[in-house]
Amino acid sequence: MKNVILCLSMYFIFNQIYIMKYTLLGSSATLDGIKSVIAKFYYSEKELLSLAPNEWQIIGKNGVINDMRVILKKGRYRFESINN
Numbered sequence: 244m245k246n247v248i249l250c251l252s253m254y255f256i257f258n259q260i261y262i263m264k265y266t267l268l269g270s271s272a273t274l275d276g277i278k279s280v281i282a283k284f285y286y287s288e289k290e291l292l293s294l295a296p297n298e299w300q301i302i303g304k305n306g307v308i309n310d311m312r313v314i315l316k317k318g319r320y321r322f323e324s325i326n327n
Contacts (some may be wrong), residue, residue: 253262269281271320274320275298277320278291280322281322289302290302292307312325
């Protein structure tokens with residue numbers, strides 16, 4: 244019985260660590276449009292650093308802004324927050 248409980252506990256802990264949820268903050272049909280959305284959100288211009296053909300990190304004057312990203316999905320650019 245202890246092994247079953249231990250296995251179930253490990254399963255839930257493992258799933259909790261690696262499940263990431265994303266909250267859509269804005270979207271646009273163009274990369275320039277999503278930069279404008281990000282500038283309105285932060286009240287200042289930000290740079291985008293390409294990580295992959297369909298994913299970008301947001302760079303501010305103090306470096307990378309963690310827990311935020313831009314992705315290209317179904318032909319639209321999505322500005323998302325990453326909720327752990």
